[in-house]
């Protein structure tokens with residue numbers, strides 16, 4: 144068998160895309176609660192606001208954790224559909240959903256905790272009801288022998304911190320985050336073993352994700368320095384609280400190939416890949432790599448550091464690399480090369496590969512390539528914590544959802560993972576396909592773009608009764624797990 148006996152098969156989701164209950168149980172607001180569904184080719188994650196309230200929006204008082212008053216204007220407008228508010232409602236369906244995951248044979252389930260559910264303003268005030276909610280979810284998972292794999296921050300910024308601290312551009316936010324991380328580490332120390340600090344740390348930017356109101360390189364890299372320090376401190380703290388914790392980083396892996404063998408294209412692909420690997424270098428190797436320091440020098444970026452920061456980063460390296468893989472891209476210096484959509488960026492089109500309905504390049508072999516390169520470079524275990532096909536599923540007249548295209552996509556990617564393990568010797572901890580139950584798309588805010596093995600009756604116009612039904616891929620994935628990846632159908 145290619146995969147080890149204790150291989151962590153499962154599925155993955157994120158709070159802002161799945162959880163709902165945005166005002167229930169004392170939860171505070173997060174930036175994404177104020178972001179409407181953008182739609183195809185409308186980059187929702189880039190939603191940008193100035194401190195002056197660009198878009199004509201004056202912020203409501205985000206310290207509020209209760210009901211938004213009727214007629215409130217500002218970030219959250221009445222009569223407007225905000226996908227995260229109910230998302231696909233884990234809040235009220237967790238028992239039903241976890242029973243379905245158990246039926247598929249999940250060994251683990253990747254989810255995130257909502258920071259503002261634990262600390263409504265993101266600061267030191269703690270919401271016991273929020274902590275108790277995740278206790279219930281973790282207990283239910285453990286009842287079925289499903290290990291929670293928890294992302295502490297998945298595109299999650301308490302709105303209060305965005306408003307009052309300009310998000311991660313403020314150094315104070317490090318202490319707030321470490322407090323929050325410590326809180327959840329202590330509370331769940333006997334329930335959760337696998338953790339990741341920040342989702343896709345290597346693409347985080349802007350107001351939605353990190354609460355900053357300017358996206359210039361100086362602000363962005365300073366914010367990332369704070370995030371690095373916060374993550375490293377959290378890793379160290381977690382290991383003190385429970386030495387058995389396995390704490391990883393999480394990166395968006397999008398390997399880039401040179402468009403041609405022109406050295407300029409090759410250099411451009413090195414540049415693109417470094418812009419992503421930089422974050423792994425810091426969090427796995429524990430230092431700022433030379434190429435990045437040179438890039439800072441060239442572009443005039445000056446990172447303000449406090450004494451001890453580099454030592455914190457050196458000591459707080461992670462135990463594994465969790466990563467998402469959806470697509471590869473190509474690099475070229477040719478400005479006229481054809482472009483296509485990508486995961487939070489516009490990619491160049493690879494003439495040899497097909498694209499999904501949302502324009503993302505489909506490249507299973509790219510997963511093997513990426514795994515081999517990452518493992519060779521860092522020598523730590525890998526965990527594929529996101530992979531999947533966003534597609535517009537439809538319910539047939541007989542009530543079935545025939546998502547053979549999803550099965551084909553996942554099968555090809557599992558084969559590629561197997562080759563990376565069997566042929567290249569990569570150490571792989573597990574595989575959690577993305578959006579294992581339908582959730583809101585992060586990039587577009589749509590429900591139409593679905594990834595799940597389980598369909599949720601929820602639609603982009605805000606209708607739907609949230610009922611769940613199995614897609615064809617449900618039984619297929621169950622067989623994959625039961626055979627530890629040998630029966631790919």
Ligand code: BG6
Nearest residue numbers: 157343467486533584585586587
């Ligand atoms: C990753 C994110 O970038 O891609 C997820 O970690 C996201 O939150 C996933 O949902 C797929 O992207 P999208 O835009 O199709 O939801």
